[in-house]
Amino acid sequence: MKFSEMKSAYRSLGFLCVLCASVVNCFSLDREAFSFTNYDLNVQVEPEQHRLGVRGKITLRNDSQIPQKIAVLQISSSLDWRSVKAGDKALQFVSQPYASDIDHTGGLSEAIVTLPQAVAPKGTIELEIAYEGVILLDATRLTRIGTPEESANSTDWDQIGSTFSAVRGAGYVAWYPIATEVANLSEGNSLFEVLGRWKNREAGSKMRSQIALTSNNNEPPQILFNGVKCLDTMQESMGAVSRFLWDCTYQSLRLDAPTLVVANYSVLERPAIEVRYLPGHDASAATFADEAQKLGPFITDWFGAQREKAKTADLADPKAAPFESGTLLLMPLAGSDSKLAGIAAAHQLTHAAFLSFRPWIEEGLAHFAQALYLEREKGRPAALDYMGLHRFALSEIEEPTTVPRSEDEVNHSLVNTTNEELYRSKAMCVWWMLRDMVGDPALKKAIAAYRPEQDKEPSYMPRLIAAQTQRDLEWFFDDWVYRDRGLPDFKVESAFSRKTMTGSFMLTITLDNLGTAGAEVPIIVKFAGREIMRRLTVQAKNKAVIRVEVPAPAQEIVVNDGSVPESDTTNNTFNIPQEAK
Ligand SMILES: [Zn+2]
DSSP: OOHHHHHHHHHHHHHHTTTSSSHHHHHTOOTTSEEEEEEEEEEEEEGGGTEEEEEEEEEEEEOSSSOEEEEEEEEETTEEEEEEEETTEEOOEEEEEEEOTTSTTSEEEEEEEEEEEEEOTTOEEEEEEEEEEEOOOOOHHHHTTTOOHHHHHHHSOOBOOSSEEEEOTTTTOOOSOBOOOOOOTTSTTHHHHHHHHHHHHHTTOEEEEEEEEEESOOSOOEEEETTBOOEEEEEEEETTEEEEEEEEEEEOOSSOOOOEEEEOOEEEEOSSEEEEEOTTOHHHHHHHHHHHHHHHHHHHHHHOSOSSOEEEEEOSSTTOOOEEETTEEEEOOTTOOHHHHHHHHHHHHHHHHOOOSSHHHHHHHHHHHHHHHHHHHHOHHHHHHHHHHHHHHHHHHSOOOSSOOHHHHHHTSTTTOOOHHIIIIIHHHHHHHHHHHHOHHHHHHHHHHOOGGGOOSTTHHHHHHHTTOSSOOHHHHIIIIISOOOOOOEEEEEEEEEEOTTSOEEEEEEEEEOSSSOEEEEEEEEETTEEEEEEEEEOTTEEEEEEEEESSOEEEEEEOOSSSOOSOOTTOEEEOOGGGO
16 A cells, blocks of 8 residues: 555544544554564664664464454554565555654554454464664653653663664664554553563564664674674675675563664673673773673672673763663663672673573562672672662652552562562562571572573462571562562560660560561661661561660660661661660
8 A cells, every 4th residue: 555545544544433532443453462473574774864674574473362353563653664465465554653652752653454364362474564764863752741851862862873773672662563552651650561561472572683784884883683693694895885784583581672783883702791882982891891700700609600691782872871681781881980880790690690581580680689799899788778779769659558459469569560660679679688588598599499491480489489498488478579568667666675684684675567568677776886686577567576685775776777678767766765774
């Protein structure tokens, strides 16, 4: 169908649908009926023109309960559909704009395709597609909700450009076809949820991309396609213009978005990591590579030997937000000091060593590794400070509720959540608490016993941990992992001191947990310029008592050293009344 025909088809469709709320209702379209199980794409990149042109085949599987006669294919609104075929037959389709914040432009070009026959549930169909357009720096979805332009551009930094091209997939740039319901950044978790559903449907899908690049530069650029190694298949020069061809195959094991980066990088190789950097960033790149290399044994001790080499690549904008896709980390290397490099490398090397398709395990452990790194470098307080930064975000979303709603308890649980703050920040805290409860050797053994291919149910990892300890942890997994019971809120209810026969003081402390989740929490007793730390488990909406012997009269009790996320920390200090001494 020619564009003018498509437009008129769309207009007449719009006329027919005048009584409907939208074109969508007319078909009662199920945009999420199909999963895309395979992509075989020929991708033409013309950096000087910011152009992307794609031809290829995609395989759709009907994951709905009913036969589907219509398929929806979505690409970024800056790209246009050229054709959709099945076999050799051109299919009728209507192209329409579809507003959605899943793409950086805040919109998609949607092809509503009439299939040659209905596809039965679980059935598949292969389509041949063609589309093209430009991918420019565009942060419309952020600026239109009030994000200042500069920070919007540093967040949505994707673009195809003459010296640097980087496009992240679904959630940033729909440079390959997707199919999703509308995502709206101004509506709470809408984008997270839509993206989470898409990524779950795409888990295990395969993408083969043959990438051709035409450039005025004769130097072959470096290509990165997620973490995979691309085969360099051809290079030819025609006068001033050079053509490069790569063949990249990628199967998504995690919830990653296929990401393509082409730039004139130099490469620094170390046994643990490859660092690709832009001109002038040699020193920062060396710092990063050295820190990562130094950290290798520490990460291996916790998370096992590296399965693959970690890859770091430079971003041109020094303020660009870092982005990770599996073992590939994109971050501005300019001016990165060794401490920042160490924190980033700890996360990345953990991904290179440990694989799980469950975000709370995969990302939770990688963030936990960052806290472990800081503890090793600077001591426990530095690690707790770092976790404190994450906890701030956490207390914002984990609003204190007296009675959590049961559907939220399940939907927001760590095992189900698609919310990044939960599976990153909360999960990190959960790993840290587990480690405080069972100890390093037990937790390391549980992590070492983990096999991603055996992880068939949410209780798999909790059972591995339980197997390494005598302690009953079921209540903990129930409050923090299987369900989202919110956060604890500790308060010292009372403390009484009694002098013992030996001249020391026996302190009886009653701790109240006003919150909705139980935890084992540190209690710090301060006396005569010193302190003693003990740990006590207090279930949600419950009290517990602990006796602590101190050599001198206790002056102050502090509950929680910051290792347990809490909804209210203003009530954590208790001054011992004079008469109790
Ligand atoms: Zn990560």
